[in-house]
Each structure stands twice: as C-alpha cells, then as structure tokens.
Amino acid sequence: MGRLERAAVQQRLTDDREVVTERISAAIREQIPAYASLGETQRRETEAIVTWGVRRLLELWVTDTSLDEADLQRFRGIGAARGTDGRPLFAVLRAYRVAGVETSGLIGEAAADLTIDDALSLNRVMLASLDQLSEALFAGYTSATERLAADRAQVVRDLADDLVTGRQTSAAALKDRSAQLGITLPAALSITVVGSVAGEVTVGEVDGLAAAVAESSDEVLVLSTCRAGQGVLLHSGPIDLTATGQTAARRTCTVADVPLADLPATCTLAATAVRHAPAAAFAGRSLDEADALLVALLRGEPAVDPRTFASAALHPLLGRGQAHLLQGLDAYLSAGSSVEAGRALGLHAQSMRYRLRRARELTGRDLDSPWDHQLLRTACTIRGMDLE
Template structure:
C-alpha cells in the first residue's frame, strides 16, 4: 500500500490543475480573497502547492510535521498580520481547501485507494492543519501584539478591511469591533469622501462611534449614523451610504467612488440612490433597475398622486404646465413638489435631482 500512496503522491505533487481547482474553490467561498491583487494571489497558489505536496509526503512516508514547518507558518502568520489579512479568513481558507482536496483525490483515485488510505490522508491533513493553525496563530498574535498599542492604526485597518471586502463574514467584522471596544449597530453609515479630502472633514457631522481611514487617497468614515444637513454644512464633497451591513460595504464603497468620480462637480453630497443610478447607467454587472428605483423612490412609491406629478414634471417646465396637464391647481402642484422633495431628499426643480428621479422612475420594470 505505501507504493500505491507514493504513486498517487507523484501524480498529484505539483499538479497545476489541482492547484487551480483549490484556488477557484477558495475564491468562490471566501469573499475576502476576491480582492487580493495578482502578487497576493500568486502567494496563495504557492502556499496551496506547498501544503498539498507536504501533506502527501507525510501521508506516503508516515512521518509528521517538523519544527521547521511550524516556524515557516509562524512567519506566514506574522506577514499576514502586518498586511492586515484577518486570521479568521486565512484559517477558513485551509478548511475550505481541505474539503476540496479530499473530494478531488477521491474522485480521481477512488478506485486504487482503499477506505483506510483515504482515512489516513484525512487524518494527516487534519493533524497538519491543527499544528499549522497553531503556528499561524502564534505568528499572527506576536506580530499583532506589536501594533495593538496603536489603536488608531488598528481601527484604520478595520475600516479598510470592511470596505475592501477582507472579512470572511459579518461575524468576523463584529468580533474585531468587540476587540477594539467599538459598539456599531448591524446597519450603519459609511461616508466616502472626494479623494484628497481629509477623513475628519465630516467627523463633526456624524455620531459616535466614528471610525475613519484613508484608502489610496480616499477618506472613509464609518459611523452609526450621520446628520445629512450637518454634512451639507461641512461643504465637503462626499457620498453618504446609510443603513448598510458589513457584507454590503465593499460594493457600496466601489459605487460611491464611481459616483464621486462621475457625478456633476457642482453637487456636494450624494447618497445610495445617486450611486445606484450611476451604476445602472454605467452598465455595471451588479447594477439592478428595480433596486435603483426602490432606493430612490421608496418614500413615495405608494403615493400615486406624487408619482403622477413627478411623471408630469419630466415633460413640463413649470408648475402651471403640470397643473394644466393634470387638471389641478398650480398651488397643488407646488405642494406636491415640496412633498416629493421632503420625502425623497431630491428637489425636482434641480437638474441633477430631476435626472436621478427620472432614471429611477424609468428603470422600474
């Protein structure tokens, strides 16, 4: 049987197809890996190859991991702590890879390997995973302790990880909040500033707790809620994204950056509706007409008279013309315009607001 195991090891060792299979599974299962750059992804591939080859060697020879192997992973853990990749995400990637690896071996070599062979392979992988996880944790914690005294830096990393999608799930984000002693509601507000604007430019307009960071020149503030009127008074161009969860943050961050880059320069403060409409117009893969419509028009969706007035405003230039079209008094139209403005936060008498309202109205299926 050792000969059979060695033959299997020789066929799998360095197998590029297996490496890419495990890579694809990790990318599909763990959102945090989808935002890694090309260099980081190649590091992941190299680690996959090393893990597979080492486990197969241990399985074929009946040996165990060495202290040198453990030291290697202490070093990996320290590097991951410094580059801000959460430990929970890394450890989950090994669990995901283990399941996919066992399935691959069973499918390809199920006829030549016995149940005992597969059981031993599983045991070897789990034993290796257990020891290497401890080593990763030791290296990660040692490096983390050296920077934990700088709380501002830790919070900045947390904000960056949030909006760049580096958390495996909402629970991981919540755990890091607890570690830092930050009490943030499940649905919170993210303010993305015009590149170059300091993140603290809007801090007086947001509620505590408020975390902030600068990501490639773009200031980001995460808070429980923001006072939109106060944000306007700050005079800083930004996009205020209210009522979003940790899993949604990366998408909204991308949309907000695109919104600030493309929307009219004479407008200061944008919101989710602006970002959704621009995503729709840009043909983004994650754009959705119904979501754009509901985001912008939710407050008046059930008020037919306001929608009727809004539709008339798209083709008429004045309250008098709208009134004649609808058969109502001009004062009624002016009242309805004020209601639309109050409920949606958009004044149909302003070109950009009218444009967003019209796009949202027309996009509804």
C-alpha cells in the same frame, strides 16, 4: 516506494486537488466551530491555504526536506491575519492538526503500496512541519495582538478596510474582533466616501474627519480608512461633515443603513459616484444612494437594476397616500411646466403647485437643478416602463 513513486502519489492528489481541498476543509468546519461560521470570503481564503499547504507538504515528503524561510514567513503572515480578525489561536492551531490527519489519510488512499519507510517519512515531515508552522503562527499572532494594543488607530483602520473589501464577514469573528477593540458593531452601518477635487485624500485627512465626527457626537461609532485615494467613513448614525470643517473642495456620497455584508458593493457604488459624478450633482451637498445609482446607470458600471434606482429616487413618494404627489411630479417632468401639467391632470394651478412643493420637500430634490431634474425624470421614466 522511491522518490518517483512518491512523486506519482503527489501528482494524483494534485490532479484531484479540488476534491482534496473540499474534504480537508469540510473536516475542519465539522470539527472546529470557529471555522463553521466563517463567511464566504474567509472560507475561500481557508481553502486557498489548504490547497497550498497540501501541495507544500507533498513536496516536502517527496524530497524529504523541511519548511524553508519563505514558508515560515507566510505562516507568520497567516498568524498575524488571524490575530487581527479575532479567530482564536487554539482553533487555528487545531485546524492545521485536523488538516494533517486528513492529508495523511488521503495519501494512504492514493498510495496502495505505501511502505513503513514511506509512512515514517511522512510522519517525520508532518510532525516537523506542524512544529515549525505552530511556532511561526504563534509569532505572527502574538505580533498582531501586541500591535492591536500598541496602535489601536491602525487596527481600527484595518477593521474598516476589511469591512469595505469583504474580507471580514463572519459574525462570530466580528464579535471577537470588536470586543478586542472595545466597540460594538451594529448589524448595519452608514458609509460615506470622501473625495477631493484637488487630488487624493490622505489617511491623515480621513482620520481628522473621523475624529471630528466622533467628537461632535459621542453616540456615533466611526471607523475610517482610505481606498484608492478616497476616504471611507463607516458610521452608526447620521453625521454632518459641514459641522466638522467639510468644505466645497471635497466631494462626498453617503448611503445609510447598509448591512455589513453589503458594504463592499455599496462602497464601490459610492466611490464611483464621488469619482465620476458631474460637478453639478454635488451643488454644495453630499450625494446619496439615488445619486450613486444614477451615476452607475449612466456609466454602465457597477451593474445596478434600474428598478432599484427608481425606488431609491422616488421612495418618499411611494408610500400610502402619496400617489397624487408622484402623479403630479410625473406630469410636470413630462410636460415641462406646471401649467401644462396642471392642465393635463385637470388641476387648479394652486393644487399643482402644492403637489410640486410637497414632492420637493419629501424627496429633497430641487426641480430647478439640472441634475435633480434628470434624476427624477429618469426614475419616473423607469417606473413607467415594463421591465419584467
């Protein structure tokens, strides 16, 4: 086979790249436990690397060349990422060996007239590439682990950033990465997004808030990062930003007990609320999940189920024995006054006032606040609609 024949084999495998990528990825998952437990985001990342790696190897085989500096820089970056996410280096290196064996088999299947010279050339390119990339991966991996020891604050920030962007979803990888940092991540975290009416929130400000929160409660784990000019705090328990110097110049939204896999979507929801909710919604307090869901409904993004919003807004009134309170609140919101609501329900004025007072206490909403009034009325309206 000459260069043109090898190029034809390259084209066949390129045209069939989805099957090629899946076959190699499946072999890696089957043979290496660390890759079998990857989350969806990491699996897609691995498949993208496989697709690029096969394409690059074929190019080297056809042209009888070797990896260049740009390739090695990319492998150093991959090694650094693996050092940060806690995937064992031996597993990473073995994944490339498994990929190499599978690629050789695929080339053999695609080239019926493969000669000894072709096989020797492929073997030479494969071994040289594995040697070069192993060195680059090791360098990147070592650099990342050294940085982990030298700059723990940045590494913790990287972990928080990966959690809120969905780049880190594997339970096994999270366990290894947390162990490196000496922390234990719970199955769910609360998330607080912090914005500023004066402009963007800086990394220093967010780090300061996180440190103040951690100092005020030794039992609460706090991770922090910045996203698009907003601060993000991930915490294992309730926090009080007002006790740490939180001022009215900041807008915040907190959603409690979010499963780790749901953090990216919840972060987007809370960030949208902090950025777009009207000033009256804050009124000296932090927004919660119901507030954020209402902002999303009013804006039309991010997409939310209206029933999810209604349940979040009225949750305290949906338990056993609370139906009469929800009925009283709904009547008040519909009638516009407690007198008319009491008359509609056949209730004494004192009984109506009691129901409204308990509804305020349980929901934490002030019926005299235009925003809270709108939120509760919207939630009650949605509950009364047939959305099936």
